Amino acid sequence: MKHFLSLADVSDLNHLIISGIEAKRNPFADETLGKHKTIGLMFFNSSLRTRISTQKAAANLGLNVIVMNVGQDSWGLEMEEGVIMNGTKAEHVKEAAAIMGRYCNIIAIRSFAELEDRDKDYAETVFQQFKKYAEVPIVNLESATRHPLQSLADCITIEEFKIKERPKVVLTWLPHFKALPQAVANSFCEWMNPMNVEFVITHPEGYDLDPKFVGKGQVIYDQDKALEGADFVYGKNWSSYTHYGQVLTQDPSWMITEAKMALTDNGKFMHCLPLRRNMKVADEVLDGPRSLVIEQAANREWSAQAVLKEILLGLN
Numbered sequence: 001m002k003h004f005l006s007l008a009d010v011s012d013l014n015h016l017i018i019s020g021i022e023a024k025r026n027p028f029a030d031e032t033l034g035k036h037k038t039i040g041l042m043f044f045n046s047s048l049r050t051r052i053s054t055q056k057a058a059a060n061l062g063l064n065v066i067v068m069n070v071g072q073d074s075w076g077l078e079m080e081e082g083v084i085m086n087g088t089k090a091e092h093v094k095e096a097a098a099i100m101g102r103y104c105n106i107i108a109i110r111s112f113a114e115l116e117d118r119d120k121d122y123a124e125t126v127f128q129q130f131k132k133y134a135e136v137p138i139v140n141l142e143s144a145t146r147h148p149l150q151s152l153a154d155c156i157t158i159e160e161f162k163i164k165e166r167p168k169v170v171l172t173w174l175p176h177f178k179a180l181p182q183a184v185a186n187s188f189c190e191w192m193n194p195m196n197v198e199f200v201i202t203h204p205e206g207y208d209l210d211p212k213f214v215g216k217g218q219v220i221y222d223q224d225k226a227l228e229g230a231d232f233v234y235g236k237n238w239s240s241y242t243h244y245g246q247v248l249t250q251d252p253s254w255m256i257t258e259a260k261m262a263l264t265d266n267g268k269f270m271h272c273l274p275l276r277r278n279m280k281v282a283d284e285v286l287d288g289p290r291s292l293v294i295e296q297a298a299n300r301e302w303s304a305q306a307v308l309k310e311i312l313l314g315l316n
């Protein structure tokens with residue numbers, strides 16, 4: 001594997017899922033693979049799980065790890081070419097990426113959507129610029145449009161907990177007062193498409209995702225109908241893609257409660273975290289036996305380890 005920006009960089013998804021499960025069973029089997037190599041983790045946005053799980057996975061593989069909060073620990077970075085840099089950003093990505101590429105063998109980046117200009121967000125400029133100027137493998141720690149390390153952890157979790165050969169997986173929109181990116185939902189759709197699952201997406205009208213991510217997913221606007229017989233309910237809020245970045249409704253009837261989960265086939269609840277309790281999901285679900293959110297978050301370490309291992313194998 002050269003880069004890990006999306007599912008398109010994965011040649012064998014099943015192999016990657018198995019590799020993650022094997023890393024969980026034996027975390028230090030490849031503890032010398034990254035010896036004398038360095039990974040730089042660059043965060044343009046906050047993180048708990050991604051930061052710690054990727055640091056741990058890298059350490060399990062023997063990598064040196066550098067973590068940087070861009071704009072706080074470092075200079076603010078200008079991404080546009082040919083601009084007069086008379087604003088707040090003191091360094092251009094051309095120099096920053098080039099020198100980071102000398103210090104690090106792998107660069108991993110988190111940079112969210114700004115939700116102001118859809119074309120700009122969906123162009124993924126930060127990642128494209130680092131890919132162009134760093135000349136080392138780039139790993140996506142959540143971009144404007146995707147969160148593939150989360151999606152791989154989600155696939156691992158579904159494989160671990162499924163009790164049917166072809167489970168029904170429902171991605172449901174959840175209410176929230178703040179505009180959030182589509183990245184996790186897009187990515188989950190992208191990764192569910194090749195999985196052996198019946199994949200259903202439910203959201204209020206106006207929240208349709210980019211069709212290129214939805215793929216073969218069946219869209220049902222009636223949440224109760226969509227949840228019927230579900231084995232896994234994957235909750236997430238996202239702002240509108242069509243009315244870009246807007247919050248069109250906060251309808252509390254879309255919150256996941258035990259009454260909603262009772263419509264499923266003894267289904268399990270998943271969410272990438274963080275989440276606001278009793279806004280998106282009721283305490284009774286999160287604190288009950290249906291919730292997989294902690295298992296899912298713990299699997300972030302193994303998804304990161306599986307991906308970093310593939311990249312290191314490509315370097316050695």
Ligand code: CP
Nearest residue numbers: 047048049050272273
């Ligand atoms: N799920 C996830 O990416 O969590 P963090 O934002 O805390 O990294």
